[in-house]
Amino acid sequence: MRTRLFTPHLERALALLLCLLSACSQNPAPVGWTPTAEEAGRDTYGGWVQIRLSQPLEGVGPAQEATVTSSTALLFADPDLSARRTGELPAGCRVAVLETNGPFHRVVSATGESGWLFYVNLLLDDPRKKLQGELLAVDADTLYLVGLGGVVPVPTAKISEASMFRYYNHWGRAAMWSVIGTMGTASHGLLFLLSFPTWVLVGTAVTSGASREARIQYPRKLLDDFRPYARFPQGMPHNLSREQIRQKIPS
Amino acid sequence: MIERLHKSAPARVGMIVLLLAHLGCATRSHTRKLVAPQEVLDEARSTDYLKAHLPTGEVYVLSDWAVDPGGRVIAGSGSYLSALRDTLGAGEFTLPFDTVALVEVGRSGRSPRTMPLFFLTVVSVVVAGYCLSHTDECFSFYIE
Numbered sequence: 001m002r003t004r005l006f007t008p009h010l011e012r013a014l015a016l017l018l019c020l021l022s023a024c025s026q027n028p029a030p031v032g033w034t035p036t037a038e039e040a041g042r043d044t045y046g047g048w049v050q051i052r053l054s055q056p057l058e059g060v061g062p063a064q065e066a067t068v069t070s071s072t073a074l075l076f077a078d079p080d081l082s083a084r085r086t087g088e089l090p091a092g093c094r095v096a097v098l099e100t101n102g103p104f105h106r107v108v109s110a111t112g113e114s115g116w117l118f119y120v121n122l123l124l125d126d127p128r129k130k131l132q133g134e135l136l137a138v139d140a141d142t143l144y145l146v147g148l149g150g151v152v153p154v155p156t157a158k159i160s161e162a163s164m165f166r167y168y169n170h171w172g173r174a175a176m177w178s179v180i181g182t183m184g185t186a187s188h189g190l191l192f193l194l195s196f197p198t199w200v201l202v203g204t205a206v207t208s209g210a211s212r213e214a215r216i217q218y219p220r221k222l223l224d225d226f227r228p229y230a231r232f233p234q235g236m237p238h239n240l241s242r243e244q245i246r247q248k249i250p251s
Numbered sequence: 252m253i254e255r256l257h258k259s260a261p262a263r264v265g266m267i268v269l270l271l272a273h274l275g276c277a278t279r280s281h282t283r284k285l286v287a288p289q290e291v292l293d294e295a296r297s298t299d300y301l302k303a304h305l306p307t308g309e310v311y312v313l314s315d316w317a318v319d320p321g322g323r324v325i326a327g328s329g330s331y332l333s334a335l336r337d338t339l340g341a342g343e344f345t346l347p348f349d350t351v352a353l354v355e356v357g358r359s360g361r362s363p364r365t366m367p368l369f370f371l372t373v374v375s376v377v378v379a380g381y382c383l384s385h386t387d388e389c390f391s392f393y394i395e
Contacts, residue, residue, distance in 0.1 A: 037279035037359045041300040044310050044336050169278045169362060177368050187379040189389025195375060202367050210278045210364045228283040232334070234352035237308035240334050248336075 027165045027214075028132060030094060030110060033248065037214070040167040045248040046135035046231035047166045049145055053131065054160035057152075065132075065148055066107070066122045068093040073122075075115025079104035086115040096149030097124065110148055110249060134247050135164060137236040138227045144236050151242040162218040164226045171210035178203025277369075280362035285355055288348040291325065292318045298356040301327065306352040308334025311344055323348040 027034055029048035068089045075087040079101040089095065095107040098114075105122055108114040131154065133147035143154045143162075182199040185192050216225055227233050291301070303311040303325060309332065316327025324347050331340040382389035 037281040037362075040281040040283075041357050041359055042312060044302070044312060044332055167281050169280060171278050174278050174365050174368065177365065177372075181368065181372060181375060184375055184379060187382055188375070189382045189386075190391075191378055191382070191389070195378065199371065199375070202371055206365060206368050210362065213278065213280060213362060213364055228285050228355060228357075231336075232304070232308050233285050233355060234304045234306060234308075237306065237334055240308050244335060246335070 027168065029165055034165060034168045037167045037169045044231070046145075047164050047226070047229035048132065049135040049143075049226065050130065050132040050163045050165075051143070051145070051154060051159055052161040053154075053158050055158045057131075057154065057158065064097040064124065066095055066097055066105070066124045068095060068117075068121055069123050070121040073117055075107075075113065075117060076104075077115060079106070079116045081118065083116070087113050089113065089117070089121075094148060095122070096147060097122075098149060108148060110247065112249075135226060135230045136245065137230050137232040137234075138223050139235050142236075143223060143226075144232075146245050146247050148247060151245050156223055159218065159223070162223065162226070164216040164218075164229055166214045166216065166229045169210065169214045171207065171213065174203075174207045174210040178207055277365045278362040279359060280364075281357060281359045283355055283357040285353050288325065288351045288354050289320070289323070291354045291356070292320055297358065299358050300356070301325070302355040303346050303351045304353045304355060305350065309339070311346060313344070325351065325354070 027048070028050055034048060035043040068091055071091045073089045073091070073093075074085050075089065076083040077086050078084075089107075089109060093109055095109045095117075098106045098108060100106075101116070103119040104116045105119060106114070107117050107122070131145065131147065131152060133145040133152070136144040136146055136151065138144075138156075141156055143156055143159065145152050145154065178199065182196065182203060185195040185199055188195045216229075218226070288303075299314075301313045301316050303313070305311075311327075311329060311331050313325070313327035313329035315329070316325060318325050324345050326343070326345045328343050329341070330338055331344065333339050
């Protein structure tokens with residue numbers, strides 16, 4: 001069994017603390033979704049991709065995602081407040097909007113809970129601005145991702161920016177190391193005046209760089225560089241029904 | 252001098268700090284490469300795993316494998332998953348080159364990005380060790 005020196009919570013807390021000083025890259029994937037660098041070799045799903053579009057997509061329907069804003073967001077069997085309750089979603093839960101009926105949205109969460117939500121409980125993403133999900137494939141003119149609501153083909157010509165989060169590299173450890181090292185300069189006597197700023201500068205630079213290490217960005221890199229981290233690096237299989245493909249459920 | 256420092260408590264603490272920093276605090280990296288099945292022999296020697304992607308979206312994940320360029324096959328043990336990533340089988344597999352669309356090889360390891368912190372830690376530990384054993388020199392401003 002591997003010895004864990006520090007808990008992930010402590011790592012992340014210190015990482016966030018240091019991020020107040022540096023421009024770190026936060027992974028937008030759901031918690032527990034991204035494999036660690038050690039697990040990435042065995043992981044057979046794609047990396048998490050976030051896309052900003054230059055033009056709106058047409059017929060994006062299933063890609064419309066939203067965040068639950070109310071702490072008691074009730075799911076109903078029908079688009080009616082007096083209908084049978086089928087469940088409840090916590091605040092902050094990400095859902096896909098499958099259809100709309102008046103002030104109601106039929107939604108599905110990553111864990112498969114579905115039902116009708118009253119509109120005030122949802123904050124809808126703007127599909128013209130940003131799309132995100134698991135990267136399925138990058139073909140010559142189309143990038144495929146799977147969001148909560150299903151597969152979305154995105155013409156590469158409409159992509160203005162994209163970020164691919166390949167794995168979690170424990171960059172919080174660099175933040176933690178920097179904080180401990182900086183505190184340790186108290187033992188340097190007068191040399192503290194030199195070692196303290198050195199630790200702050202080097203620690204911030206290393207943490208910031210480490211937070212970006214697992215990310216690939218377009219247009220800085222080519223979209224083709226995303227391909228090794230797609231679920232189907234060979235391209236989208238032609239015989240596969242897209243309706244069947246679902247996003248990985250976070251562990 | 253070095254021997255005295257080696258035996259001193261601050262030096263021991265310093266060595267533990269260095270060891271912990273190196274083992275526990277280094278970030279990890281993972282790199283991948285895609286190659287054609289016939290090129291896998293050159294690429295796969297120093298990698299941790301091999302994934303053989305089929306045109307249908309299915310994938311073989313092999314942890315122990317051998318490539319026979321003459322027989323044009325990849326043989327190894329691991330698991331076989333569907334395009335939806337359901338496990339279809341596990342065990343020994345032999346894959347002819349022409350059934351494989353693409354081979355993915357990769358490696359995980361310690362990231363070199365945290366090396367500056369390691370060097371800074373070495374310097375810090377040496378300075379701290381010296382100051383803790385020569386408090387009158389390092390902390391004279393405070394003592395006075």
